[in-house]
Amino acid sequence: MTEKLQKTAITPATHTAPPAKFSHGVKKGNILQVAGQVGFGPAVPGQAPAPVGPTLREQTLQTLSNVQSVLEAGEASWEDVVMIRVYLTDTGHFAEFNEIYNEFFADLKEAPAARTTIYVGLPAGLLVEIDALAVLG
């Protein structure tokens, strides 16, 4: 009853250390929060992280894969995700993004997550960022 819930940082092996004192993901109780992920390729020791490619498709698939790595390292899956926030830099990317997103989630069994698509600035070279909230159990 009065058991203290543990908060756990989630760091997939594929990920570089975050550039500041935050976690790629964190789990407490039945809540798992994935931090904003971008299209960086798998971590290479001694190299700064860099996006996998210049296209929206390449960056989106890598970003989704990075979110998934955090979910899996936290023993969760897309089936547990209730909210996905997508940050795009250009409203003109919406249609193409949705196409890639639909392909990626074609085999989802449970109800798809809610989503908000937000048009913001991102650091140079990045076209998309995604974070996610999962409820486990």
Next chain:
Amino acid sequence: MTEKLQKTAITPATHTAPPAKFSHGVKKGNILQVAGQVGFGPAVPGQAPAPVGPTLREQTLQTLSNVQSVLEAGEASWEDVVMIRVYLTDTGHFAEFNEIYNEFFADLKEAPAARTTIYVGLPAGLLVEIDALAVLG
């Protein structure tokens, strides 16, 4: 104890199908997440969704009504909402938005939700988007 929580998509009758594989709202355990809603009028078969009017007032009231439809379809109400994210396109809209918001929530009985107002881009013709997180029970 080890009962698997069900994730349920929420689709109000007033809503058109989302333009991609996401839900207007989703419920799992005691968490209900409403996806970003905009000022689209009630769904008309065979017609693309369109905002109800050009003014901030029309779009805001319709957007709030759309969030409410998702809450109600999930057997929740504004009284359950703990966070509202408001996306505006213009910092100059803040004062008028707050006026409309205050009128809308004048009869709220429980504590009002926390809120973040975020100034972003939105697709052409849209002035406001809102998403919401509710804790049920």
Next chain:
Amino acid sequence: MTEKLQKTAITPATHTAPPAKFSHGVKKGNILQVAGQVGFGPAVPGQAPAPVGPTLREQTLQTLSNVQSVLEAGEASWEDVVMIRVYLTDTGHFAEFNEIYNEFFADLKEAPAARTTIYVGLPAGLLVEIDALAVLG
């Protein structure tokens, strides 16, 4: 079992009343949501809220302090926070912001929260806004 969860508004003594019908923070069940905080100094009766200083450092430290006041008024701490959303107005502020953030969280005992850094517009004079989600218990 069927006990109704209470939703409670959180208003630290240091804070001015929100400019609309929302709460600086709200708690329901084991979820505590902190509304978007900015670098306003402690409330002074009869004066409009104003940011503490023009620099990113001053505003960031005050903003973090304001989030912390809400957490503490809700009997929570940074150790309970699972997600921090940081809103900056300039991607060029990222490195300096992270430096300040790291200093601030140097003594954190539990895993640091997940984070998303979002580049948006803010009202004139404001350089940073932060909101936070905590899971208590």
